Amino acid sequence: MHAETGFRESAAQALGDPQIRANFRRAMDGLMAKRAAQFPDPEDFQAMRHLGTAIRARSLLKLPALLEQLEASCLRNGIQVHWARTCEEGNELILGLLQARGATRLVKGKSMVSEEMGLNHFLEAHGVEALESDLGEYIIQLDQETPSHIIMPAIHKNKTQIARQFSQKIKDAKYTEDVDELTALARKVLRRKFFEADAGLSGVNFAVADTGTLCLVENEGNGRMSTHVPPLHIAVMGLEKVVETLEDVAPLYALLTRSATGQAVSTYLNLIRGPRGPGELDGPREVHLVILDNGRSRIYADPQLRATLRCIRCGACMNHCPVYTRVGGHAFQAVYPGPIGTILTPQMEGVGVRHELLHGSSLCGACAEVCPVEIPIPEIIVRLRREATHRDAASAVEGRGTGRTATEDLAWRLWAAVLSRPRVYRLAAWCATRFRRLIPGGLPLLKAWTLSRAKPVPARRSLQERVREEGLPHG
Amino acid sequence: MQPERVYFYGTCLVDLFYPEAGMAGIRLLRRAGVEVLFPEGQTCCGQPAFNCGYREEARAVARGQVALFPLDIPVVLPSGSCAGMMRNHYPELFHGEPDEARVRAFSGRVFELTQFLVDVLDVRLEDLGEPVKVTWHSSCHALRDLGLEGQPQSLLGQLANVELAPLGRERECCGFGGTFAVRHPEISGSMACDKADDAVATGASRVLSTDGGCLLNVQGALEAKGEALRVQHIAEFLWERTHAR
Ligand code: SF4
Numbered sequence: 225m226h227a228e229t230g231f232r233e234s235a236a237q238a239l240g241d242p243q244i245r246a247n248f249r250r251a252m253d254g255l256m257a258k259r260a261a262q263f264p265d266p267e268d269f270q271a272m273r274h275l276g277t278a279i280r281a282r283s284l285l286k287l288p289a290l291l292e293q294l295e296a297s298c299l300r301n302g303i304q305v306h307w308a309r310t311c312e313e314g315n316e317l318i319l320g321l322l323q324a325r326g327a328t329r330l331v332k333g334k335s336m337v338s339e340e341m342g343l344n345h346f347l348e349a350h351g352v353e354a355l356e357s358d359l360g361e362y363i364i365q366l367d368q369e370t371p372s373h374i375i376m377p378a379i380h381k382n383k384t385q386i387a388r389q390f391s392q393k394i395k396d397a398k399y400t401e402d403v404d405e406l407t408a409l410a411r412k413v414l415r416r417k418f419f420e421a422d423a424g425l426s427g428v429n430f431a432v433a434d435t436g437t438l439c440l441v442e443n444e445g446n447g448r449m450s451t452h453v454p455p456l457h458i459a460v461m462g463l464e465k466v467v468e469t470l471e472d473v474a475p476l477y478a479l480l481t482r483s484a485t486g487q488a489v490s491t492y493l494n495l496i497r498g499p500r501g502p503g504e505l506d507g508p509r510e511v512h513l514v515i516l517d518n519g520r521s522r523i524y525a526d527p528q529l530r531a532t533l534r535c536i537r538c539g540a541c542m543n544h545c546p547v548y549t550r551v552g553g554h555a556f557q558a559v560y561p562g563p564i565g566t567i568l569t570p571q572m573e574g575v576g577v578r579h580e581l582l583h584g585s586s587l588c589g590a591c592a593e594v595c596p597v598e599i600p601i602p603e604i605i606v607r608l609r610r611e612a613t614h615r616d617a618a619s620a621v622e623g624r625g626t627g628r629t630a631t632e633d634l635a636w637r638l639w640a641a642v643l644s645r646p647r648v649y650r651l652a653a654w655c656a657t658r659f660r661r662l663i664p665g666g667l668p669l670l671k672a673w674t675l676s677r678a679k680p681v682p683a684r685r686s687l688q689e690r691v692r693e694e695g696l697p698h699g
Numbered sequence: 700m701q702p703e704r705v706y707f708y709g710t711c712l713v714d715l716f717y718p719e720a721g722m723a724g725i726r727l728l729r730r731a732g733v734e735v736l737f738p739e740g741q742t743c744c745g746q747p748a749f750n751c752g753y754r755e756e757a758r759a760v761a762r763g764q765v766a767l768f769p770l771d772i773p774v775v776l777p778s779g780s781c782a783g784m785m786r787n788h789y790p791e792l793f794h795g796e797p798d799e800a801r802v803r804a805f806s807g808r809v810f811e812l813t814q815f816l817v818d819v820l821d822v823r824l825e826d827l828g829e830p831v832k833v834t835w836h837s838s839c840h841a842l843r844d845l846g847l848e849g850q851p852q853s854l855l856g857q858l859a860n861v862e863l864a865p866l867g868r869e870r871e872c873c874g875f876g877g878t879f880a881v882r883h884p885e886i887s888g889s890m891a892c893d894k895a896d897d898a899v900a901t902g903a904s905r906v907l908s909t910d911g912g913c914l915l916n917v918q919g920a921l922e923a924k925g926e927a928l929r930v931q932h933i934a935e936f937l938w939e940r941t942h943a944r
Binding site: 232235236239546547550551580583584585586587588589590592593606607608609610611612613614636637639640642643644646649653656657669672673674675676677678679680682683685686687688689690691694696697698699 | 706707709711713714715716717718719721722725734735736737738739740741742743745747748749750751752753754755756757759760762763767768769770839840842843844870871872874875876877878879880881882883884885886887888889890891892915916918919920922923
C-alpha cells in the first residue's frame with residue numbers, strides 16, 4: 225500500500241476532525257484503563273513480560289529450524305504448508321487453492337497478514353467474494369475502508385455512525401442504535417454466509433512447531449466458524465509467528481489478551497490440529513497454511529531489528545501512543561499503524577519512503593513501556609532514522625540512505641560546527657539573548673512551532689553569563 | 700557518602716531559556732554543602748542529532764563536552780532528558796570508538812538534579828513560602844529513559860505549604876520531543892494544548908517540571924491560549940520556597 229499524501233497532511237486532517245479525535249480518545253482511554261486493571265502489580269507485570277520476551281526471543285533465535293519443524297509437524301497432521309516470499313506470491317497461491325476447488329465464496333476471520341497482502345482486492349478482481357466475518361472488519365468492509373487498529377479495526381467509528389451505515393447498507397435493516405440489535409443484525413447476515421462459503425480464511429496468533437498446532441485467539445466465535453464450517457480452511461501467517469512448544473503459548477496468550485483488550489482470557493482460543501479426521505462429524509476437509517515472508521527474513525538478519533519480529537500484535541503500543549490517540553490509525557497510511565507500524569512499515573516498504581512516518585514520534589517511550597515483549601520501539605525508530613539518511617555499509621535495511629536531503633545534512637553539519645566550538649556557541653547565545661524579542665517569527669522552525677504555541681523568548685542573560693558574574697569555579 | 704564537589708552541567712535550554720533554574724540548581728547544591736564547579740565551554744549534550752540519526756555530528760559535540768569533566772566527581776544536570784542522553788546513550792554512541800572507556804566512566808557519574816538531591820544528598824527542605832497549589836509534569840525521558848521515580852514528588856512533599864494537585868494523564872507526553880515539535884507541529888501542538896488544558900483543570904497556579912523542553916512547550920501552549928497559569932523549573936521553585944529573602 226502506498227501513501228497518496230504524506231503522514232503530516234493526513235495527520236493534520238485527522239486532527240481537524242473532532243469526531244475522529246473524540247472516538248479515539250475515548251476508546252484509547254478505556255483500553256488503557258482496562259489493561260492497567262489487568263496488571264495491578266508492576267513486579268508481576270515485569271516478570272510476565274520477561275518470560276514473554278524470553279519465549280519470543282528464543283523462538284526467533286531458532287527461527288529457521290522451528291519453521292522446518294513446523295512444516296514437518298503440520299504435514300504430519302494433514303495441514304499442507306505453502307511458502308510465499310512476497311505478497312504477490314501469497315495472493316496467487318491462495319487464489320490457486322480456491323480456483324482448483326472451484327471456490328468463489330470465502331469467509332474470513334481476522335487476519336492482518338491478509339490485509340498486508342491486499343488479499344481481498346486481489347480475490348475480488350479474480351471473481352472471488354471475500355467476506356470479513358469479524359464484526360469490526362465487517363463494519364469497515366461495508367464502507368470499503370481499511371482497519372484503523374490491528375485489534376479493533378473499526379475503533380474509529382462510534383455507535384451512531386455504525387447504526388447509520390447498517391441501516392443503509394444491509395438489506396431490510398431498520399435504523400437502531402441498540403448495540404445488541406446491531407450485533408444481532410450482523411450476526412444474521414454472517415450466519416448465512418458461513419454456511420454458504422466454499423472456503424474459510426484465518427490468521428494465526430501462534431504456530432506451534434513441535435505439535436503443528438495453529439492457535440487462533442478471538443472473542444466472537446467467527447474465527448471458529450470460518451475455520452470449521454467451510455470444507456476448506458486456509459490459514460495465513462507471517463513467518464515470525466512460530467513458537468517452539470505448546471507450553472510457550474500460555475504465557476504469550478495471557479500477555480496478549482491482557483495487553484490488547486484488558487481481558488484475562490479471550491472468549492475463544494482455537495487450537496487447530498488439522499482437517500477433519502475419519503469418522504469425525506465436522507471440521508474442514510482440507511487445511512492449508514500459507515507462510516509469508518514479505519521482508520521478514522531481511523528484518524530477521526539484523527540483530528537489533530530482529531526484536532521487531534517479537535511482536536505478538538496486541539496493539540497495546542497504539543493504545544498507549546499519544547500520537548496514535550490523536551490522529552488515529554488511518555493517518556499512518558499503513559497496514560500496521562501506531563508505534564509498531566512506525567518501525568515495521570519502513571522495514572517492509574523501505575526507510576526512504578517512510579521517512580516522515582519515522583519522525584512522527586516524540587520518542588516518549590510509552591509504547592516500549594507497555595509492550596509485553598519489550599520491543600525497544602524508540603531505539604529502533606532512532607536506528608531507522610539513521611538508516612533513512614545514511615548508507616552504512618553493514619546494514620541491509622531496504623532503501624537506506626534514500627531519505628537524505630542536502631538541506632537536512634547541511635543543517636546538522638552546521639549544528640555540530642556551532643556546538644563543538646564553545647566560542648561560537650557563546651556568541652550565538654549572546655545574540656539570542658540580546659536580540660531575544662527581535663528573532664523573526666517567520667523563521668522556518670519557529671513558524672512551525674508557533675502554529676499552536678507562543679513564540680519562545682530567550683532569557684535576558686544566559687546561565688553561563690550569570691555563572692560568570694557569580695564567579696563560580698570552572699574546575 | 701556525600702561528595703565534596705560536583706560539576707554542574709547547564710544544558711542548552713536552561714542556558715538560553717531558564718538560567719534562573721540553573722542558578723537555583725547550583726544554589727541548592729551549594730546549600731547542601733557541596734562545592735559546585737561549572738566548566739566553561741558547555742554547549743549541548745548532542746541529543747537532537749543523536750535522535751535524528753546523525754551520530755557523527757552528535758559524537759563530535761558530545762566528545763567536546765565529555766572533555767570538560769575530567770575529575771572523577773558527579774556531573775549534575777537540571778534536565779532528565781540530557782541526563783538520560785549522557786548516562787544511557789553516550790556509551791552506545793561511543794561504542795567501538797577509541798575513547799569509549801573514558802566516555803563510559805563519564806556516563807556513570809551523571810545525575811539529574813532532583814535524583815542527586817534525594818538519592819545522594821538526601822536533602823531536607825524547609826518551606827518558607829505562602830500556601831500554593833502546584834501540579835507536576837514528568838518529562839518522558841526523565842521518567843522512562845532515566846527512570847526517575849518519585850524524587851521530584853518527594854522533594855515537593857517536604858514543602859509544608861505546597862499542595863501538589865495531580866495532573867490528569869500525568870505520564871502522557873507533552874508533545875515536545877525535540878525535532879518532533881517542528882517536524883510535526885500539528886500533532887505536537889495538539890499534545891501541548893491538551894497538556895495545557897489538563898494543567899489548567901487542576902486549578903494549580905504553576906506547572907512544574909524538570910525539563911526545559913517540556914517547560915518551553917507547555918508554556919507556549921498556555922500563552923497561546925491566554926492562560927494565566929505559568930510553568931516553572933522545579934529547581935527554581937524549590938529555591939524560591941526555601942531561601943530567606
Ligand atoms: S509492538 Fe509490542 S505492544 Fe505493539 S503490538 Fe507488538 S507486542 Fe503489542
